[in-house]
Amino acid sequence: MATSFDSTDNSTRTVDAWGVTALGEPLERMQITRRPLRGNDVRIRVDYSGICHSDIHNVRGDFGPRPLPLVPGHEIVGTVVGTGSEVSRFSVGDRVGVGCFSDSCGHCDACQTDEEGYCENGTVMTYASENGYTDGEVTQGGYATEIVTRDSFVLRVPDSLDPAATAPLLCAGITTYSPLKHWGAGPGRRVAVVGMGGVGHVAVKIAVAMGAEVTVLSHSASKREEALRFGAVDLVSTADGSFAKTCSRRFDLILNTVSVDLDTASYMATLAFDGVMVQIGLPEQPLSVPVRMLTGQRRSLAGSLVGGIAETQEMLDFCAGHGVTAEIELIDAADVNDAYDRAVRSDVRYRFVIDAATI
Structure with a gap:
């Protein structure tokens, strides 16, 4: 279902997504809300969302209880469609990415050395994670038409990289x-x-x-x-x-x-x-x-778990300089449950990516 975007709209927005209301159930189309832009937020139209094996584990309950509903996805490539009043690094139309996490405390030793993924006070994951650093909202991921993320956790995707094949780099890369x-x-x-x-x-x-x-x-x-x-x-x-x-x-x-x-x-x-x-x-x-x-x-x-935001940007720039992207199979959102089953059987060369225009 197509979604229209207005860069001047700063209201709470209802967007289309694919997720579950009970762990272990098939993913289904649903609607979720995205918060109004804070001063340091970036609103992103999701163009492509990779399927990570951890998405499957989370949805199927292998990692234990999760907040519900749950919209997975932490390999996100999209386009900026709105920015908060304090954002200067990004403009409407920029191609950007969001990876495994979307916030951290910012002041522990790990955060101070650009290792936000190891935040000593708790990293806020891009989905199924309560953000105790703001208003306690539960994050929802990239199997959606839109996401709102704090600007310091947004990556710039080089123009030379194929956007669909870049999505898995936000995790696997x-x-x-x-x-x-x-x-x-x-x-x-x-x-x-x-x-x-x-x-x-x-x-x-x-x-x-x-x-x-x-x-x-x-x-x-x-x-x-x-x-x-x-x-x-x-x-x-x-x-x-x-x-x-x-x-x-x-x-x-x-x-x-x-x-x-x-x-x-x-x-x-x-x-x-x-x-x-x-x-x-x-x-x-x-x-x-x-x-x-x-x-x-x-x-x-x-x-090793993951790299920080600065290193993730370094990785994207490195991959652009060397022509490195993932080998992918692009799918419609309606095929996500079949893709999960195929991924478990290792029946993919090598990574599924959802075309978010089909969400």
Whole structure:
């Protein structure tokens, strides 16, 4: 359903969206309200909204209770259609993005060092999150025709990037860029990416763009040609477990993008001296690694969640400079439930994005 936009309208607005009124139920078209513009707010017409696997977990109740109704979506690319009186960084017509979070306390150590995603007083997520820093409103996400967000949490999307294929970068892009940068992926470094799905394929592209020698470790040997097309030098099958020997002490950095339970020790065995394995996937079971596997070669096991707003903007600019976007399948909003089922079956190459004009 089409929605008209008036940049001078500063009322509470009712907009079309897709969400659920009960966890575990199919998504359905609904209407939600967006707040009037505060002085530092930006009103954005949503053009594209990526589907993240965490959206599926939230909607289906896998992460526990959530405020209802729930409209998911934190991979948002759109166009500015209104700004508050204090906003100077954005103008009507600008192409912008909104990622995983939309507010934070602003004064803790994490926020003061541009790591808002680790806010010590609680990061406000883009959906299903109560904003205790303002009026306690519960955030609703990007499966909607419009969103209102504080200007300091809005990203500028470079014109050279395809907007639909950029949407997943607002989550998968920064989730991988941040640890790759932090642990020094670049020329002369051998990087392994575990899994080449919606997040993993973006990790491969970014690591290659950083200049690293990239190998994919995957159960899906059928993805070898695509891995090479993305710039990896090899795809090693992990299906039979022999990879731990054939890749022994090969990698300086491993980025584990999958959320299934793995034999972590086998992957750690492929690390070189001083190597680090970074976990960004969230498996259900605790990780288990013999301590001597760490001490013997001064290896490390680490984790990473997401990057801050400044780093997310840096990531977008980097991707624009290197021609990096996600591989996507663009869908109508009415197909979102089928897309959820297909994503669970890994039946997508590699990320679904909703055309918000169909909402």
